[in-house]
Amino acid sequence: MTAPTHHLPEDWLIAYAGGGLTEAQCVVVATHLTLCPACRQTLAIAEEAAASTLMRAEAPLDPAGLDALMARLDEPEAPEPPAPVDAVLPWPVLRFTGPLAGQPWKWLGPGVHGVDLPQPTDGLPLRLIRMRAGARMPHRHEGFESGVVLAGGWDDEYGTYRRGDATVYAPDTHPTHDQRIHDDADCIAIVLNESRAVVEGRLFGPLARLLFRI
C-alpha cells in the first residue's frame, strides 16, 4: 500500500493532542492515524508539546493516596473486549460498526449507500458510505465535511483519493465537489458531515436533495 497523500490539517492534530476534538472527529482522526505514519509523527510532536505545556504545574497529592493506590494494584481489571478483525475497517471505525460484511446499508441516493455509526455521542452524522464503482456524484458542501477513504477511491477537483487519504472539505475553500468514483471497485469511506451535502446539477433538482443525504 502506498502512503496517504492527503493529510489532516495540523490544527486538527493540535486540537486532538489537547483533548479538544469531539468523539466523532476523533474517529476520523484515529482512522487516518492508523493508516498514516506521517501524521502519527506530527501528532507525536504535538503531544510532546502539549505534555510539556500542560504538565508543568504541580498540585500536592493527598498523603493517604499512595497507600490507597498501592492497595488497588492487584485489583482485577475488567477484561478488554476481544479484538475485532476486518479486512477493510480499522479499529477506530470497526469498534463502532462491527465487520463490513453484514452492515445494514441504507439507500441514500443513486449509487450511494450509508450506515450511521450509532455510538459517538456528539449527535453529528458520522457515517460509513459505500459508493458504486464508476459513479459520478457532483454536490456542493454547505457545511464542513471530513472523512477517510477506506477502500477504492475517487478523483475530484482537489485530487485523487485512495485508501488512507484524509478528506477535509470546508464550504469556503471547497464549495463544490465533483466526485468521480474509480471504476475498478466500490468505494468505502468514513464521513463526518457537519451539515448535509447538497446535490448539484440540473438532472437532479429538489428530489435529489431529499435523496442524496450524504
Added chain:
Amino acid sequence: MTKPSLSDLLKRAAERDREAFRLLYAAIGPRVKGFVLARCREEGLAEEITQEVLLTVWRRADRYDAGRASAETWIFTIARNRVVDSLRHRRVVEADQRDPQFVPDPPESLDAVVDAQKRAERIGAALDELPEAQREVLVQSFYEALSYPEIAEREGVALGTVKSRARLAFQRLRAILAGEDEP
C-alpha cells in the same frame, strides 16, 4: 546515586516492581494532578482522577514504547483521555498498534529514531523560543481544549486567523526542531 528516569521507572513498573511504581507516583503524580486540577477545578475529583490515571499507568506499563514518546508524554495522554472521559463524557478514540490494519512506520524512519526523551526536551526548549503570541495560541489550544471559535471570540479575532496562527506556531516549532536535527 543518580535519580532513575521516568522511563526507567516505567520499565521496572512493567516488570511489576512496586517500589519503582512508588517512585514513579512521587515523581509524576503531582504534575498529573496539576493538569487534572486545572481542567476540573475540584480538589476531590482531581485526586480521584489522578489515582485512576496512575492505576492505568501501572496496568498498561508494558505497552509503553520508549521510541515513540517520552514517558511523561505517554502518561500525559492517559491523563488527557481520562479527563475527557470523566469531564466531557466522551472518549478520545486512538489508533492502536495492535490493529491488523495499522500501517507500520516505514523502515527508513527507524534510522532517524531519536531518543524520545531527548526529543521531548528539545520540544520544550523550542517552545520557549517561539514568539510569545504564537506560544500563547498553542498553549491555549492545548491547555484549555478550547475550540478555536471560543479562542477567536475571546481574542476578538477571526476564526481563520486563530487557526492559521496555531498552524504557524506549530510549523515554527517543527522548523526549530528540524534545525536542531541537522548535524
